[in-house]
Structures are given as structure tokens and as C-alpha cells.
Amino acid sequence: MTSERQNRNDLLLDAAIAVAVLAASIALLVAGENENGGGDIGVGSVLLAALTALPLIWVRRAPLAIFVFVGLASIALNLVADPAGPPLGPTLALYWVAATGTPSRSRLALALGLVVAVFAGHLAASGEFLDTGMVFGIPLWTGAWLAGDRTRARRERMAALEERALQAERDAERERRLAAAEERGRIARDLHDSAGHAMNVILVHAGLGRLKSADDPQAAREAFATIEEVARESVGEIDQMVRVLREHAALPPGGNEVEPPPGLAAFDGLVERHRAAGLRVTTQVSGRRRPLPPGVDRGAYRILQEALTNAARHGDGSAQVELTYRPNALEVNVENPLPRERSNHASGGGHGVIGMRERAALLGGSLEAGSRDGRFQLHARLPFSDKPA
Numbered sequence: 001m002t003s004e005r006q007n008r009n010d011l012l013l014d015a016a017i018a019v020a021v022l023a024a025s026i027a028l029l030v031a032g033e034n035e036n037g038g039g040d041i042g043v044g045s046v047l048l049a050a051l052t053a054l055p056l057i058w059v060r061r062a063p064l065a066i067f068v069f070v071g072l073a074s075i076a077l078n079l080v081a082d083p084a085g086p087p088l089g090p091t092l093a094l095y096w097v098a099a100t101g102t103p104s105r106s107r108l109a110l111a112l113g114l115v116v117a118v119f120a121g122h123l124a125a126s127g128e129f130l131d132t133g134m135v136f137g138i139p140l141w142t143g144a145w146l147a148g149d150r151t152r153a154r155r156e157r158m159a160a161l162e163e164r165a166l167q168a169e170r171d172a173e174r175e176r177r178l179a180a181a182e183e184r185g186r187i188a189r190d191l192h193d194s195a196g197h198a199m200n201v202i203l204v205h206a207g208l209g210r211l212k213s214a215d216d217p218q219a220a221r222e223a224f225a226t227i228e229e230v231a232r233e234s235v236g237e238i239d240q241m242v243r244v245l246r247e248h249a250a251l252p253p254g255g256n257e258v259e260p261p262p263g264l265a266a267f268d269g270l271v272e273r274h275r276a277a278g279l280r281v282t283t284q285v286s287g288r289r290r291p292l293p294p295g296v297d298r299g300a301y302r303i304l305q306e307a308l309t310n311a312a313r314h315g316d317g318s319a320q321v322e323l324t325y326r327p328n329a330l331e332v333n334v335e336n337p338l339p340r341e342r343s344n345h346a347s348g349g350g351h352g353v354i355g356m357r358e359r360a361a362l363l364g365g366s367l368e369a370g371s372r373d374g375r376f377q378l379h380a381r382l383p384f385s386d387k388p389a
Contacts, residue, residue: 015057021088022053028083041081048077052089059096067093091144098148099155189302189355198234202227204277204312226276263297264323267304271321274308280318281308287325296330296384299359303332303367306352307378311336315376329365332380338371356380 026049029041051073059066067090074087209223271281292300304321311319315336324331353369356378360367365382 010060011057014059017092018054018056021056021092022050024088025049025053025083028088029077029081032082045077045081048073048080052077052087056089056092059093060100063093063096063100067097086140091140094141095144095148095151098145099151100148189359198230201230201273201277201309201312204279208278222276226273230273263294263301264292265297266301267323270301270305270308274312274319277312278317279308279312279315282318282320284320284322285325286322289325292330293384295363296382299363300330300332300380300382302359303356303378303380304334306356307332307334310352311376314338328385329381329383332378332382334378335375337375340374353378 026041026046029045029049033041052070055066055069055073070087070089070093074090077083077087206223206227209220209227213220267283271283274281291297300323308319308321311334316339317337319334319336322331322333324333353367356369357367360380360382363382365380367378367380369376369378371377
């Protein structure tokens with residue numbers, strides 16, 4: 001609807017311009033006849049003047065064709081009359097040729113050739129090499145061409161700027177969707193880690209409660225209370241993550257609808273939960289403890305969480321954890337004894353170890369895990385910049 005209204009407004013404007021050009025052309029004819037001492041202008045001259053002006057109504061649709069038509073009509077008019085000024089219709093048509101044409105050499109050469117041809121026709125029709133109309137007409141037509149060419153260049157420049165802006169918006173949207181997909185992948189990994197850790201803690205405490213229910217009811221109640229606490233926390237975290245994963249729309253730019261998973265600030269709570277489940281955990285922190293980049297902080301926590309879960313499930317009841325803060329890296333060491341029946345089995349290829357190794361690799365680090373001399377040993381190195389996080 002807006003386009004139709006714009007087209008109608010353009011047509012009305014062009015019609016008004018054509019009528020004004022016709023009136024000015026007739027005035028120039030009258031002035032030319034008065035200068036030469038002639039009488040009234042003839043009907044043929046008025047008709048030819050109309051043919052040099054009225055076709056401008058359709059100049060937006062076919063500027064080159066209109067320019068040729070009004071140029072030929074102007075030559076015919078100069079053959080039968082002597083206007084007192086340059087041809088106005090071809091001048092405006094020339095402006096539209098330059099304003100709407102393409103900047104290609106062939107189109108430009110064609111338009112310039114037509115200009116030369118029309119000039120030659122006017123010179124031949126006037127009978128003089130340079131009359132008053134031609135003296136004013138040459139700079140007028142040159143100015144019309146330059147003005148039209150500037151208009152075309154400005155319009156193309158604006159179109160290029162709009163296209164670049166649209167392309168920038170498309171690139172930003174694509175980057176936003178890629179970031180959202182990467183975030184969903186991270187959430188899915190955290191969901192797997194959180195659920196696996198919670199299930200293993202619940203499994204250990206459920207077994208403890210079953211064994212202690214008869215001879216130590218207090219210990220059984222504490223085990224069941226831990227199960228309830230872990231289950232409630234896990235359900236809340238899983239519910240939040242699943243709610244985000246179910247959304248089809250991308251995450252808003254610059255925002256995150258899910259709280260980040262815990263980092264090493266929650267390490268003490270993780271150790272206490274495992275101790276309450278019966279795993280004897282000893283910890284040691286070496287080096288200057290300082291804030292870490294979010295990715296390294298979360299990755300180290302998840303690796304420790306998975307390592308302690310594996311120690312509780314497959315170990316012999318104890319684990320030693322050592323965190324070492326290097327100048328440009330965090331080193332994580334977890335070691336636990338293996339039961340006699342597992343001490344000779346090489347370990348390190350399970351899904352948990354694969355996931356930990358993948359996390360370390362994504363952070364630009366490395367992770368080695370395996371059993372040796374009856375003990376399972378895990379060593380991870382997570383590099384980071386020493387600049388403040």
C-alpha cells in the first residue's frame with residue numbers, strides 16, 4: 001500500500017513538472033518570436049513544445065527513451081521556430097538518464113553519444129554554430145548530467161550502506177545463534193554431570209542408610225537427609241536447565257537465562273557431601289589462590305566432581321585431591337586406591353573420563369587418567385591468562 005501511494009505521488013509530481021516545463025517552453029517560444037519580430041506562434045510550434053515537455057510524466061519509467069523522444073521533438077521545434085532559450089525538456093530528461101542509469105561504460109557511452117547527437121541536431125537546426133540557446137544550453141546540459149550522476153552515486157552509496165547494515169545484522173544474528181547453540185551444548189553437558197553426580201551420591205547414601213537402619217538409626221536418618229538435600233538441589237538445577245533447553249528461540253544477546261554452574265568456590269561443599277557419604281577425602285591447595293576465568297573455574301569444578309564421583313563408585317573408600325595454582329595454569333590431581341579386584345584393570349576410557357578429557361581440551365588444556373600400582377590417578381592441567389578475570 002505504501003509503495004502504491006509513493007508511485008502515485010511520484011506520478012503527480014512528474015505531471016506537475018511536465019506542465020511547468022510546457023508553460024516555460026511556450027514562454028520561450030513567445031519570447032523568441034518577439035525578438036525576431038514575428039507574430040503569434042503557430043499551432044505546430046505549440047504541439048512540438050508539448051512533445052518536448054509532456055512525455056516527462058513517464059520519465060521515471062524509461063528515462064533513456066524519453067530523452068531520445070523529447071530530444072528529437074526539440075530538434076523539430078528548432079526547425080520550425082526559434083525559442084529564446086535552451087530546450088528544457090531534454091535537459092530534465094538528461095538529468096534522469098544520469099540519475100537512474102547504471103555506471104557501466106556501455107550505458108554511459110550510449111547516453112553521451114545521444115547527447116552529442118542531439119547537440120549536433122540543434123546546431124544544424126539553428127543554422128549557426130553557436131547561438132544564444134546553445135551558449136546557455138551546453139553548460140546547462142553538462143550541469144544536468146553531473147547533477148544526475150551525483151544523485152545516482154549518492155543513491156548507490158546509501159543503498160550500499162543499507163546493505164552493509166543489513167549484512168551486519170545478519171552476521172550478528174548468526175553469531176548470536178551460534179553462541180546460543182554453544183551455550184545449550186554446555187548446559188547439556190552440565191546437566192549430564194549434575195545428574196550423574198547426584199545419582200551417585202544418592203546411591204551411596206541409600207546404601208549407607210539401608211546398612212545403618214537397624215543398628216544405627218541416627219546415621220541412617222542423616223544419610224536419608226543428605227539424599228533429600230541432594231535430590232532437591234539436583235531437581236532444581238535440572239529443572240532450570242531443561243527449561244532453557246526446551247526453548248526454541250535463541251538466548252537474548254548479551255544475556256543468559258540460566259545461572260552459571262558452580263565453580264571452585266563450591267569445592268568445599270562438594271568435598272563435605274562426599275565425606276558425609278563415607279568417602280574419606282583429603283585436600284591440599286598449593287600456590288597463590290586467586291580468581292580464575294569463568295570457563296576454567298567451572299571446568300575445574302566439574303572435573304573434580306566427576307573424579308570424586310568415580311572415586312566413590314569405583315574406589316576403596318578414600319581419595320586425595322590436590323589443587324596447584326601455577327602462574328599460568330591450574331593443575332588438578334585426584335588419586336584414590338582401587339579395590340583388589342580392580343587394581344589390575346586399566347581405567348581411563350569410561351564416559352566420565354572421556355567427558356573430563358573433552359572439557360580440558362576445550363579449555364586448551366590436557367587430562368591424563370589411568371590406574372597404576374593399585375591406584376587410580378588423574379592429572380588435569382587447565383591453562384589461563386594471569387591477567388585479572
